[in-house]
Amino acid sequence: SQKIEQNSEALNIQEGKTATLTCNYTNYSPAYLQWYRQDPGRGPVFLLLIRENEKEKRKERLKVTFDTTLKQSLFHITASQPADSATYLCASQGSSNTGKLIFGQGTTLQVKP
Amino acid sequence: NAGVTQTPKFQVLKTGQSMTLQCAQDMNHNSMYWYRQDPGMGLRLIYYSASEGTTDKGEVPNGYNVSRLNKREFSLRLESAAPSQTSVYFCASRSGRDTQYFGPGTRLTVL
Numbered sequence: 001s002q003k004i005e006q007n008s009e010a011l012n013i014q015e016g017k018t019a020t021l022t023c024n025y026t027n028y029s030p031a032y033l034q035w036y037r038q039d040p041g042r043g044p045v046f047l048l049l050i051r052e053n054e055k056e057k058r059k060e061r062l063k064v065t066f067d068t069t070l071k072q073s074l075f076h077i078t079a080s081q082p083a084d085s086a087t088y089l090c091a092s093q094g095s096s097n098t099g100k101l102i103f104g105q106g107t108t109l110q111v112k113p
Numbered sequence: 114n115a116g117v118t119q120t121p122k123f124q125v126l127k128t129g130q131s132m133t134l135q136c137a138q139d140m141n142h143n144s145m146y147w148y149r150q151d152p153g154m155g156l157r158l159i160y161y162s163a164s165e166g167t168t169d170k171g172e173v174p175n176g177y178n179v180s181r182l183n184k185r186e187f188s189l190r191l192e193s194a195a196p197s198q199t200s201v202y203f204c205a206s207r208s209g210r211d212t213q214y215f216g217p218g219t220r221l222t223v224l
Contacts, residue, residue: 043215
């Protein structure tokens with residue numbers, strides 16, 4: 001079955017460093033991948049979408065890559081700040097064109113001052 | 114522009130009780146979704162509605178029913194609540210650019 005996997009262990013980094021989160025998918029080839037941010041007690045908030053024909057996408061300090069050979073997406077936050085501390089969810093398109101998303105478990109990022 | 118709103122924010126039920134979770138969006142989106150989020154499980158799709166008048170099952174539909182009342186509103190009903198349905202429930206709507214907008218969630222505890 002289609003599966004999205006993220007590192008369930010929390011990622012702790014020092015302020016100013018680059019955080020890199022990984023998302024791997026198996027058993028299918030999604031047309032796009034998305035990244036969401038979720039703060040405690042709140043709903044996920046969309047950050048970036050990258051399509052299969054795009055290698056890289058940037059938005060301010062965020063960068064996402066999509067490697068269809070490795071079946072992997074990397075999410076980078078450069079010059080990280082304590083305010084970037086949150087859980088980051090990777091999601092991919094499901095098998096049909098209904099807009100259904102398959103979510104990973106999320107990776108919690110903690111940026112220490 | 115409120116985006117996606119959900120009511121209630123918190124609810125405690127006893128086993129066997131029923132309740133309806135309400136969701137509304139003001140972005141004129143066609144598609145709407147109900148998810149549940151449990152620790153270590155990520156978001157799992159319960160039901161979705163691709164357009165007004167249509168609904169379909171997601172990954173974990175058992176024990177739930179939905180109604181797409183109109184383009185704005187999509188409700189989720191628990192007919193006979195069970196402790197296994199203790200979770201955080203999120204409603205979302207989808208834009209034409211494939212991104213989803215989530216509500217603030219309903220935290221449900223079934224005793």
